[in-house]
Amino acid sequence: MLPTAAHAAQPDGKHEASDLVPLWTKAQGRPILSPPYGQPSGYEAKVVRVPIPGRTNTTAAASLTPLQNLYGIITPNGLVFERHHGGVPDIPPEQHRLLVHGLVDRPLAFDMNDLQRFPSVSRMHFLECSGNSAGEWKAKGSTVQITHGLLSCCEWTGIPLAIVLQEAGIDPRAKWLLAEGADAAAMTRSIPMEKALDDALLVYAQNGEMLRPEQGYPLRLLLPGFEGNTNIKWLRRLKLADSPFMTREETSKYTDPMPDGTARQFTFVMEAKSVIVRPSGGQTLRGPGFVEIEGYAWSGRGRIRRVDVSVDAGRTWQEAKLQEPVLPKCLTAFRAPWRWDGAPAVLQSRAMDETGYVQPTREALIAARGLESYYHFNGIQSWQVGGNGAVENVHA
Amino acid sequence: MLPTAAHAAQPDGKHEASDLVPLWTKAQGRPILSPPYGQPSGYEAKVVRVPIPGRTNTTAAASLTPLQNLYGIITPNGLVFERHHGGVPDIPPEQHRLLVHGLVDRPLAFDMNDLQRFPSVSRMHFLECSGNSAGEWKAKGSTVQITHGLLSCCEWTGIPLAIVLQEAGIDPRAKWLLAEGADAAAMTRSIPMEKALDDALLVYAQNGEMLRPEQGYPLRLLLPGFEGNTNIKWLRRLKLADSPFMTREETSKYTDPMPDGTARQFTFVMEAKSVIVRPSGGQTLRGPGFVEIEGYAWSGRGRIRRVDVSVDAGRTWQEAKLQEPVLPKCLTAFRAPWRWDGAPAVLQSRAMDETGYVQPTREALIAARGLESYYHFNGIQSWQVGGNGAVENVHA
Numbered sequence: 001m002l003p004t005a006a007h008a009a010q011p012d013g014k015h016e017a018s019d020l021v022p023l024w025t026k027a028q029g030r031p032i033l034s035p036p037y038g039q040p041s042g043y044e045a046k047v048v049r050v051p052i053p054g055r056t057n058t059t060a061a062a063s064l065t066p067l068q069n070l071y072g073i074i075t076p077n078g079l080v081f082e083r084h085h086g087g088v089p090d091i092p093p094e095q096h097r098l099l100v101h102g103l104v105d106r107p108l109a110f111d112m113n114d115l116q117r118f119p120s121v122s123r124m125h126f127l128e129c130s131g132n133s134a135g136e137w138k139a140k141g142s143t144v145q146i147t148h149g150l151l152s153c154c155e156w157t158g159i160p161l162a163i164v165l166q167e168a169g170i171d172p173r174a175k176w177l178l179a180e181g182a183d184a185a186a187m188t189r190s191i192p193m194e195k196a197l198d199d200a201l202l203v204y205a206q207n208g209e210m211l212r213p214e215q216g217y218p219l220r221l222l223l224p225g226f227e228g229n230t231n232i233k234w235l236r237r238l239k240l241a242d243s244p245f246m247t248r249e250e251t252s253k254y255t256d257p258m259p260d261g262t263a264r265q266f267t268f269v270m271e272a273k274s275v276i277v278r279p280s281g282g283q284t285l286r287g288p289g290f291v292e293i294e295g296y297a298w299s300g301r302g303r304i305r306r307v308d309v310s311v312d313a314g315r316t317w318q319e320a321k322l323q324e325p326v327l328p329k330c331l332t333a334f335r336a337p338w339r340w341d342g343a344p345a346v347l348q349s350r351a352m353d354e355t356g357y358v359q360p361t362r363e364a365l366i367a368a369r370g371l372e373s374y375y376h377f378n379g380i381q382s383w384q385v386g387g388n389g390a391v392e393n394v395h396a
Numbered sequence: 397m398l399p400t401a402a403h404a405a406q407p408d409g410k411h412e413a414s415d416l417v418p419l420w421t422k423a424q425g426r427p428i429l430s431p432p433y434g435q436p437s438g439y440e441a442k443v444v445r446v447p448i449p450g451r452t453n454t455t456a457a458a459s460l461t462p463l464q465n466l467y468g469i470i471t472p473n474g475l476v477f478e479r480h481h482g483g484v485p486d487i488p489p490e491q492h493r494l495l496v497h498g499l500v501d502r503p504l505a506f507d508m509n510d511l512q513r514f515p516s517v518s519r520m521h522f523l524e525c526s527g528n529s530a531g532e533w534k535a536k537g538s539t540v541q542i543t544h545g546l547l548s549c550c551e552w553t554g555i556p557l558a559i560v561l562q563e564a565g566i567d568p569r570a571k572w573l574l575a576e577g578a579d580a581a582a583m584t585r586s587i588p589m590e591k592a593l594d595d596a597l598l599v600y601a602q603n604g605e606m607l608r609p610e611q612g613y614p615l616r617l618l619l620p621g622f623e624g625n626t627n628i629k630w631l632r633r634l635k636l637a638d639s640p641f642m643t644r645e646e647t648s649k650y651t652d653p654m655p656d657g658t659a660r661q662f663t664f665v666m667e668a669k670s671v672i673v674r675p676s677g678g679q680t681l682r683g684p685g686f687v688e689i690e691g692y693a694w695s696g697r698g699r700i701r702r703v704d705v706s707v708d709a710g711r712t713w714q715e716a717k718l719q720e721p722v723l724p725k726c727l728t729a730f731r732a733p734w735r736w737d738g739a740p741a742v743l744q745s746r747a748m749d750e751t752g753y754v755q756p757t758r759e760a761l762i763a764a765r766g767l768e769s770y771y772h773f774n775g776i777q778s779w780q781v782g783g784n785g786a787v788e789n790v791h792a
Contacts, residue, residue, distance in 0.1 A: 037444045037475065040433065071604055088427075117686065333518060
């Protein structure tokens with residue numbers, strides 16, 4: 001269970017080991033507040049978001065979270081993935097308004113001060129683009145950042161949407177709600193009222209501070225467990241109606257063509273899924289011996305109940321240890337010990353959520369859904385460890 | 397319970413309200429990855445750490461977390477308070493070593509790769525300087541950032557210290573451990589072995605990414621619930637011994653003079669404490685009506701069990717709602733509804749932890765400890781709301 005690479009300390013006989021004082025102990029360091037809002041170490045400059053390979057449009061675009069460099073369940077705000085349909089608007093918060101209209105007793109407009117005066121709650125939830133790991137239907141991304149990087153997890157703070165809707169007065173005929181963003185795409189999605197009145201939040205803060213611009217500053221919708229694009233950023237309008245609005249983003253996009261020629265529509269919930277982030281594609285093991293297999297599991301339906309890990313392409317499985325806290329609709333970190341013997345191996349993880357749903361193999365997913373789908377790929381991911389320790393993406 | 401300031405939406409009769417499209421919807425926004433490691437909105441530029449008023453030394457110095465601007469329990473890494481004794485060293489991670497020596501079977505030196513190969517855990521814990529709110533013994537800070545800003549809370553990832561000590565082999569005579577930093581102060585503290593073998597961590601990551609330079613990059617000690625300075629940053633050496641080392645930081649500093657002329661030493665645990673952050677000093681209420689009182693409670697002895705809030709200087713109390721998750725030795729957010737009638741009021745919060753310990757009044761604390769102490773002030777904080785809505789610090 002323990003590494004063997006620790007060096008024996010070798011004092012020179014004349015000096016205590018404690019006298020081997022490093023250079024940086026011999027001069028005063030950098031002052032406080034340099035800068036006042038702190039930044040990562042320069043030695044970590046490679047830990048950044050990256051674009052999707054091959055895409056050239058930069059405003060109808062996405063950037064990917066470096067999952068291979070994440071520790072714990074919180075994604076730092078600077079590394080939360082982006083998915084924009086018309087770029088990031090620059091909204092002065094004092095000029096932002098949220099309009100609630102349609103099938104309500106009285107249409108209302110709120111400024112940010114109005115909204116922040118309502119009671120708030122904070123909750124930790126993952127956010128995943130429904131296109132996350134879509135490349136894995138047919139091809140193979142080189143790293144987990146490329147394959148699964150449209151995934152992040154934050155502590156969100158906001159106002160329960162139900163409170164604000166009740167303030168406007170909900171007409172009993174209202175069954176759907178149009179949410180519209182103030183971005184150049186005027187991103188719009190239809191949301192079932194059932195979800196709006198359940199755990200939906202009007203979010204103004206993430207991970208302790210006000211929303212980042214690329215996350216919807218100053219206001220976004222958060223629909224825990226729903227596909228990313230329904231969590232409308234720069235939220236400016238909620239219109240209640242008796243039927244869905246059939247916007248572009250739920251007709252020509254964000255639907256799932258099925259083998260029988262039909263298409264699934266309004267596939268909101270992100271089903272249980274997991275991925276190993278260390279070791280993962282592009283990494284190299286330092287040599288045989290103890291390796292801690294680390295990854296994340298999540299489900300849009302609630303808590304993760306169990307994660308299994310295989311080192312032989314799914315022939316045998318061991319149960320991974322789940323890191324507390326295990327929260328609903330939140331990333332859950334898992335770890336499993338492995339003693340690598342130096343032979344080639346294929347690593348997989350398989351999540352089960354509290355509904356009993358088990359993450360399918362890629363093969364089973366394709367058997368059910370065919371190969372014309374783009375969104376909602378949640379198949380088991382395989383990383384092959386070569387005899388030289390190099391890790392690469394395989395379809396096993 | 398609800399605000400009254402929402403504006404009635406007023407479409408002009410010729411246009412749907414939805415046609416009142418803001419300027420920023422009419423042009424493409426900023427591209428993705430601008431920058432690759434994201435930054436806060438420029439409209440939030442005032443939300444930064446600040447120095448302790450009146451201090452001029454910038455390397456033996458501290459900066460304060462803007463608690464009045466925090467939401468939820470996670471402090472974003474850029475706002476985590478600083479306390480340095482010789483500035484922030486610039487340590488190339490590949491050159492960093494941790495030495496374990498003294499009363500061990502075999503002294504060992506580890507590089508970062510060695511350490512990161514051990515099994516890790518992630519845990520959310522607060523970190524509080526023992527000098528936090530020390531100004532409140534005799535004077536009154538203007539804002540909660542000034543009074544209580546030596547407090548932050550992160551998700552920390554690291555290796556249980558017990559595993560690394562066991563790898564070196566613990567001599568049964570070892571009762572204490574010297575932890576030394578690689579900074580210019582060579583910051584050193586003696587730690588009881590009991591704590592080292594309990595929940596101590598060798599931490600390399602905070603809030604999902606590698607430690608920030610000012611938080612000990614690439615390695616720090618984390619002693620959950622212990623006073624901040626014992627959580628040695630830039631950790632380079634652990635020496636086991638049969639007695640404490642009586643360093644400067646546990647003799648001339650970080651001790652507590654008592655009324656009888658003695659001094660408390662090794663007062664490691666941060667006792668239960670709480671503070672209201674909204675409304676707090678320097679803020680102004682917008683007018684009578686609903687106000688959500690928000691704050692944090694924490695205890696170095698475990699979980700917070702209960703927080704009470706008073707709006708009449710402690711004459712009557714109501715129980716606040718605790719935000720889940722309530723984790724041991726972690727900030728716990730609390731909220732209490734208040735309908736302000738416009739008359740002057742004094743707001744207080746009082747924490748109780750799972751041991752049954754109740755946060756004392758300032759008066760009771762001074763009766764027990766006198767006025768010669770600097771560290772470990774955990775008295776109840778009072779914010780006075782004036783008839784004009786202005787909030788200020790009072791000793792009530």
